Amino acid sequence: MGVSLKLANLWRVIREVDLHAVREAAQSPFDILLVDDGDGQAARLRALLSPEARAPHPWLRATAAADFQLTAPLAPPAAAILITSSVDLSPALHAALSALRAAHAPTVVVMLGEEIAGHRLAFQAERRVVVPVLDTQAALRVGTALVEIVPPDLRLAIARQLPPVRPAVFELTIDETARANATYALTSGIAEVVPLLTVPMNLGDMVVLTKNQLMMSYRLVLASGMDGEPRKLIGEILSVLGGGLLFRQAARQLVGLIPVAGLVPKVAIAYGGTWAIGHAIVSWATEGREITSDFVRNMSLEGLERGRAVASRLVDQMRATGTRASGRWERLKAHLPLRGRRHPDPADMKHRLEN
Numbered sequence: 001m002g003v004s005l006k007l008a009n010l011w012r013v014i015r016e017v018d019l020h021a022v023r024e025a026a027q028s029p030f031d032i033l034l035v036d037d038g039d040g041q042a043a044r045l046r047a048l049l050s051p052e053a054r055a056p057h058p059w060l061r062a063t064a065a066a067d068f069q070l071t072a073p074l075a076p077p078a079a080a081i082l083i084t085s086s087v088d089l090s091p092a093l094h095a096a097l098s099a100l101r102a103a104h105a106p107t108v109v110v111m112l113g114e115e116i117a118g119h120r121l122a123f124q125a126e127r128r129v130v131v132p133v134l135d136t137q138a139a140l141r142v143g144t145a146l147v148e149i150v151p152p153d154l155r156l157a158i159a160r161q162l163p164p165v166r167p168a169v170f171e172l173t174i175d176e177t178a179r180a181n182a183t184y185a186l187t188s189g190i191a192e193v194v195p196l197l198t199v200p201m202n203l204g205d206m207v208v209l210t211k212n213q214l215m216m217s218y219r220l221v222l223a224s225g226m227d228g229e230p231r232k233l234i235g236e237i238l239s240v241l242g243g244g245l246l247f248r249q250a251a252r253q254l255v256g257l258i259p260v261a262g263l264v265p266k267v268a269i270a271y272g273g274t275w276a277i278g279h280a281i282v283s284w285a286t287e288g289r290e291i292t293s294d295f296v297r298n299m300s301l302e303g304l305e306r307g308r309a310v311a312s313r314l315v316d317q318m319r320a321t322g323t324r325a326s327g328r329w330e331r332l333k334a335h336l337p338l339r340g341r342r343h344p345d346p347a348d349m350k351h352r353l354e355n
Contacts, residue, residue: 017215019230026156026222030059032146033077033105035096038064041083041112041134048139049162057161065092068099076103078158079150081142083134085112101126106149110134110142139164147172159223166286169223174278177216178271178303179310181209185270186263186314213274217241217281224285240284240291241277263318264311272307276300 034042042062050057061077080100082093089097089109100107109128116130127145131138143165147155159169217237218230226233276299283289 017211019218019234022156022215022218023222023230025153026160026219028154028157030078030154030157030161032060032158033080033100034060034062034083035065035068035080035093036062036083037085037090037093038066039085041085042081044134045081045083045110045139045142048134048136049143049164051161051163059161065090065096068092068096076100076105078154079106079108079146081108081110081146083110083112087111087116106151108142108145108149110138136164140167144168156219156223160225163225166223166225170220170278170282173216173219173223174275174282177212177278178274178307181212181274182267182271182307182310182314184208184212185267186311186318209270209274213277214238216274216278220278220281221285224282226285237281241280263315264308267311267314268304268307270307271310272300272303272305274303275306276303279303 034046036042046056046060046062047053049060082097084093107126111128111130114132127149129141129145131141146165147168155169159166221233280291280299284291
């Protein structure tokens, strides 16, 4: 185990993953359309979303609703943002919304003015954001809304180009990976009720979870705007994490070797460790923060606390599913020929899993 987790060998854990394809996806061009009523709000939001206000991003297009046309080769955009200062859309904005909806373009409606929040809308919107004025905070909220509606394969590209989108992509990427690792830990933990499988399963767990954490870190680094060849970026990630967080997380996976530890600690560590690694990478990539032992400890404690809550929910769901399956089995047995054969008792299997 000690040999398999050395820094020099961790590259082998992810060598079969096409890192170049992930980088190409992060660098893919996109087209986001911003439409207003001709009052200049689209241009203002374009500047707020761009890396530099004085140089609006070329992949963001601002136009007035009166000049809007959804014709090839400009249609449909990857996403569209409509900006209004009224509860009711103007005829021109309503026509633009209808055309975008017909073209299946994901759309966010930004409504300016706090007094709008309590009103019932006279139109349907896929996603709406209510803000007092267009400022930095409003741009962050619009970025979050964009992440929620665009296809998943566009998240990295949009975050890489538009800084206000990054926080939402960071959180979503970290949470999705942490939950995937927690679910994997739960599944393998159930298999580990067979004593002879405990050691090989846990060694395999460490490889799978570490691979997911490294791929998450790579995506976070790309989303932050960092450049470099995949192997170089992975090397930088390992140099940041190798002395502390990554190996501490790998060592904690050994809790699964202790049968009495139960599922909840194993799942909590899988989630919490992944969450801590993700936030450590974000702090390093966006702030240049050094990953010190104190920082590792604080991130690990917060991640583990979150992991316990996630683990409890997942285990409860697993037990509830087992209870429903047991009831279905009892109903099914009445229709099965059980002559001389002893079928497994689901209730007994559920009891063994819980204990």
